[in-house]
Amino acid sequence: xxxxxxxxxxxxxxxxxxxxxxxxxxxxxxxxxxxxxxxxxxxxxxxxxxxxxxxxxxxxxxxxxxxxxxxxxxxxxxxxxxxxxxxxxxxxxxxxxxxxxxxxxxxxxxxxxxxxxxxxxxxxxxxxxxxxxxxxxxxxxxxxxxxxxxxxxxxxxxxxxxxxxxxxxxxxxxxxxxxxxxxxxxxxxxxxxxxxxxxxxxxxxxxxxxxxxxxxxxxxxxxxxxxxxxxxxxxxxxxxxxxxxxxxxxxxxxxxxxxxxxxxxxxxxxxxxxxxxxxxxxxxxxxxxxxxxxxxxxxxxxxxxx
Numbered sequence: 001x002x003x004x005x006x007x008x009x010x011x012x013x014x015x016x017x018x019x020x021x022x023x024x025x026x027x028x029x030x031x032x033x034x035x036x037x038x039x040x041x042x043x044x045x046x047x048x049x050x051x052x053x054x055x056x057x058x059x060x061x062x063x064x065x066x067x068x069x070x071x072x073x074x075x076x077x078x079x080x081x082x083x084x085x086x087x088x089x090x091x092x093x094x095x096x097x098x099x100x101x102x103x104x105x106x107x108x109x110x111x112x113x114x115x116x117x118x119x120x121x122x123x124x125x126x127x128x129x130x131x132x133x134x135x136x137x138x139x140x141x142x143x144x145x146x147x148x149x150x151x152x153x154x155x156x157x158x159x160x161x162x163x164x165x166x167x168x169x170x171x172x173x174x175x176x177x178x179x180x181x182x183x184x185x186x187x188x189x190x191x192x193x194x195x196x197x198x199x200x201x202x203x204x205x206x207x208x209x210x211x212x213x214x215x216x217x218x219x220x221x222x223x224x225x226x227x228x229x230x231x232x233x234x235x236x237x238x239x240x241x242x243x244x245x246x247x248x249x250x251x252x253x254x255x256x257x258x259x260x261x262x263x264x265x266x267x268x269x270x271x272x273x274x275x276x277x278x279x280x281x282x283x284x285x286x287x288x289x290x291x292x293x294x295x296x297x298x299x300x301x302x303x304x305x306x
Contacts, residue, residue, distance in 0.1 A: 001183055001228055008227075024231055034226055035162055036234045036259055043242055043252045044072045059083065072253045082157060087210065087253055095210045097253055098288060104153045111158035115165035118149035122171070129173045131198060140201040143214070145171045147286050154290035160215065161258045167215070172282040173198070174266070178240070180277040182223065185235035187243055195240070198281060199248030205283070206254050215284045216241045218259040221276040222269065226261055234259025240279045256284075 008021045017028040028034045041062055045051060050065040064072040069090030075083045085098040107113075120127055129142050147169045160166050177194040178187060187195075206212050218237030220229040237257035244250040267275045285291070 001232060004231060005228065019227060021231060024234060026227055026230055028227075034230055034261070036230045038234060038238065040256060041074055043238070043245065043255075044074070046242070046246055046252065085253055087251075097211055098157060098213060098256075100157050102154060103156070104290075106153050107156070107159070111156065111162045113155065113159050113163040113166050115152075115163075115169075117165070118147075118169050120148050122148060127171050129171065131173055131175050131194075132177050134173070136197050136200065139173060139197055140204055142171050142173055143201045143205040143212075143281075143283055144208070145283070147291065151286060151290055155287045157256065157288065160284050160287050161256075164264070166287060167282060167284070169287060170282050170284060172217075172280050175240070175279045175281065176275065178279055179274045180236055182221075182272055182277070183232065185218075185232060185239045187239055192243055192247060195244060195248060199244050199250050202244065202250045202254075202281075203248070206251055209285070210254075212254055212283065212285050213288060214255055215282045216244075216255055216257040217280040217282065218257065219264060219276060219278050219280065220262050221271070221273040222262040222265065223272055229261035230259055232259070233261050236277075236279055 004021045004024075008019055010017055010019050012018075015030050019026040019028065023038055025037045026034055027037070041064075044064045047066060048064045049067045052063040052065070054061045054063070058078045060076050062074045062076075064074075066072070071088040073084070073086040073088060075086070077083050081100070082098065083101040084096060087095045087097060125133075126138070126142070126145075127148060129138060131139065134142075148171065149169055151169060155163075155166050175195070175198060178191050180187075202214060216237045218233035218235070218240070220233045220236075222229075224232075234257070237259050241252070241255045241257045244255065245252040262276065265273070265276045266278070267273045269276075
């Protein structure tokens with residue numbers, strides 16, 4: 001982090017502070033809130049046979065061709081925003097994994113959405129699953145679980161990434177078996193094997209539905225400054241996504257990663273905390289496509305929701 005910190009550059013753009021560092025852009029809004037972006041296409045290049053770039057009508061297509069002939073096509077607009085992510089097999093059949101070009105008419109403004117808290121009708125340990133304690137069947141069930149409350153509309157990938165109240169509609173799995181050293185985003189070799197059960201669940205879900213998308217979230221403890229923590233958490237999420245692909249063959253294109261710094265601690269402390277230095281996995285497919293939850297029945301003795 002010392003090297004990245006020394007290479008940061010800050011500029012003011014339209015009332016916002018834009019901080020660039022190697023591989024990352026951090027944006028601080030006038031209220032002091034920060035969020036981070038990075039180019040995910042680098043993850044798709046692993047093991048590629050060829051990479052091509054095309055520009056057509058204001059859209060730029062990056063085509064990663066794998067040894068088996070499969071193509072991963074990333075389409076971005078003039079502003080660099082992701083429009084579509086497509087997998088094309090060697091026979092020319094296409095699966096649109098992410099269609100981010102659609103904008104729901106009910107969407108207003110930018111990428112932040114404020115929703116009321118969801119009504120959680122499942123046990124809390126099935127809403128936020130600790131990977132250490134959960135058997136493989138629970139891990140897999142969580143990766144296919146429906147939203148915990150009804151979804152009102154489709155959400156863009158950025159709305160999901162930057163709106164906690166949208167993400168809260170989906171259960172999540174905390175990879176508390178992976179503990180990062182303070183200031184590090186490397187996953188030690190002796191801990192990498194702990195991702196096997198997670199990878200098996202992801203691969204099983206993606207085989208069942210090739211359009212599944214999972215968000216890998218990175219978190220830090222509260223030590224250090226907010227900008228460092230945001231960069232560190234984003235790199236932790238990317239490290240986990242890379243490892244899942246390179247060691248366990250989870251398709252890179254079905255994963256997206258995002259760092260949140262110290263905003264969402266599990267342990268309420270301002271000091272060092274291994275529990276807070278963690279990675280979380282969350283299925284976001286229903287949020288992208290606007291799926292509606294299949295709500296479970298109410299507990300015995302309670303009135304059904306109106």
